[in-house]
Amino acid sequence: MSYLHASSSIDARNQTISVIGGGMAGLAVTYHLLSQGPPSRIQVFDKAPVGNGGASAVAGGLLHPLSPRGKLVYRGIKGLYETNALLRVTVPAIVKDRLYRVATTEAQAITFQLTAQKIPRICEWIAANEMQRICQSDTVYGGLVLQNGCKVVDVPAYLKGLWSACEHLAQEKNCQLTWTVTENAAINQDDIIVYTAGSGLFEPNSLLSAPTFPMQLVHGQSLVIRCNNNNNLKDALLCGKYISPLKDPSLVLVGSTHEFRDDLLSPEEVIHELRERTSAVAPHLWEDYIVEKITKGTRVQSERGKHGRLPIVGKLPGNKQRWVLTGLSSRGLLYHALYGKMLAKAILQGSEDCLTELDDGILWWKKKLKQST
Ligand SMILES: Cc1cc2nc3c(=O)[nH]c(=O)nc-3n(C[C@H](O)[C@H](O)[C@H](O)COP(=O)(O)OP(=O)(O)OC[C@H]3O[C@@H](n4cnc5c(N)ncnc54)[C@H](O)[C@@H]3O)c2cc1C
Incomplete structure (x- = not known):
């Protein structure tokens, strides 16, 4: 089946697609553009090398379809299925199943x-x-x-594996694929542009305007802890916060704070908060430990709607082919593959129609955009 829509005025196959931001969202779109298309050229621009940038690089790696209250989230099973399909091309990134x-x-x-x-x-x-x-x-x-299908994933390793799968696909399908490390991508304005730069999209004077979009930035800090007793945790535990094993069995990741202000909590405050919130489920962890590292990242958290917090995905207003996938909130692993796949289909068709056919509420954020303008 061809993904090119009959009424499409643009043949994406003959175009260059520029993807700004190569975290979970950007790489999922890139992979699906390659497998469903591909266009003649895809160029990914990121401030950092693969697996090193944005929230994706510091994510806890917990993949499951439950809300913080323990209920199944909207499209949770489908999201789990699509992420597992991508994980199959990057198997060594799985820490626990x-x-x-x-x-x-x-x-x-x-x-x-x-x-x-x-x-x-x-x-x-x-x-x-x-x-x-x-x-x-x-x-x-x-x-x-x-x-x-629920897993603990080493996200940087997963992103590197996914990029390498993209490179293989590009070679196989004769598509020119590049990754350029830059914060100020020089893009031909006739290119199709896909905005997937996470919080980088909403920095002051940045690519999109924060007050216009139904989202907020939420900072998160986590602790990499070395346990000095013999009670090393073997399994990932969720309790509102999480304690997650790392590839090195003597280290665990404890996360994460949800900070709404730009003046971040001090290291002592981070340790205090995470210890308070996880002691009930892992008291031994806190008996004898060393904090090896504190990691920081920023989520783009979308506004809560009737189905919870859903991604911001679709075509940006205007005549040009400008597309966006962001607002993955704390469910990046669950949603990036599912929404990245749908977005790739829409880009290749040059039309959003297929998105609304798949899910009639998917463009929820556009109504909010109108309200704020
Ligand atoms: C502490 C923390 C823990 C988390 N734990 C989990 C978890 O366990 N499970 C889960 O599912 N989700 C988790 N999340 C959420 C998850 O990390 C995000 O939903 C997901 O990473 C968002 O992916 P993204 O690609 O949209 O954005 P990002 O991962 O932020 O990627 C954006 C990319 O764009 C690049 N970029 C930014 N600005 C520019 C620019 N101007 N030009 C070029 N490139 C740019 C960045 O370098 C980065 O590579 C966590 C988030 C945080 C902060």
Whole structure:
């Protein structure tokens, strides 16, 4: 089936597509442009080398379809499926093939048991005594093991693997593909442009205007911790915050803060907050530890709508072929492949129609744009 729309005035196959930002969003779009198209040329511009830039480089790597309250999010199963399809081309990036959502209150335990009944293939209820054994903590009320597609991913390794898969596809399909490290991409105005630079899109005097879009920037800091006792955590635990194993078995990642102000919390405040919020599920972690590193990143968090926080994806207003995928919030891993695939299809068709055919609420953010202008 050809993805080129009959009514399209632009044949994207003969054009150069410039992708600004090569994090999860930019690379998912690039991969799908290559597999569904490809155009004659794709150039990716990023301030950093592959796997080193933006929120993607510091993400916890937790891939699952549950909201913070433990319910299935909108298009969660489809998102999980599409991300796993991309993970299959980058297998060594998988750190764990399951994770635990721990219930720290009785109310959560009830909600989680309902979730386990609703999506048994993904979530299995773990009784309190078993969860207490896993966490080595007697203050938890049970939990869910999230599996069959839920994973802990080494995101920088995943992005490097995905880029390498893009290079192979480009070679196979005779498309010219380049990655240029620059903050000020010099782009021919006739090119198709895809804006996927995460928070870089909304910096002052930057590519898009922050007040116009229904989003806010949320900073996150995480701790890389070395555990000095023998109780190293083997599994990833979610409890509103997360504790996640890293490739080096003596290190864990504890994250993350949600900071709405630009004057970031001090290192002491970050340690205090994350310790307070994770002690119930991993008390041993905090008995004897060294903070090796504090990482920082900024999420583009979209406004909450009737389906929760959904990505900002589609064509920017105006006659030119300017497209955007951002607002992945804290669900970058779950949503980047699904929405990147849909966006690639629309770009190649030169029309947004296929997006609304796939999901009639997908352009929710355009209504908000109109309201603010
Ligand atoms: C601390 C933290 C932990 C997180 N943990 C998780 C998690 O466990 N699971 C999960 O699913 N999500 C998580 N997220 C969210 C996830 O990281 C984001 O949703 C996702 O990375 C967004 O991807 P993106 O490609 O839209 O933006 P980004 O990852 O920010 O990528 C943008 C890219 O654009 C580049 N760029 C910026 N400005 C310019 C410019 N002017 N010119 C050229 N290039 C530019 C950057 O270098 C970067 O490579 C976390 C986020 C944070 C901050």
